[in-house]
Amino acid sequence: MATKFEYPEWLTIGLVHGYKAGVTVKEMAELLLYPEASIRWKLTREGVYESKTTKRKQLQEIKAEQHGF
DSSP: OOOOOOOOHHHHHHHHHHHHTTOOHHHHHHHHTOOHHHHHHHHHHTTOOOOHHHHHHHHHHHHHHHTTO
16 A cells, blocks of 8 residues: 655645746655655646646647637
8 A cells, every 4th residue: 555645734835836936846756755646646636737648638739729620
């Protein structure tokens, strides 16, 4: 069973603000000694992190709309 990492409210707020300010998931993980996957999961749950796949898919949809597809 995987270790569960606790995210108190103050830490969650700090992660969200840091991510919005440009701090990478890797940097936060190294600082907090948390796995990157755990931090990505938390930021996703908070509605601020989007995977590269999601961003790519959105870009493709925008380009298709611009070309009338």
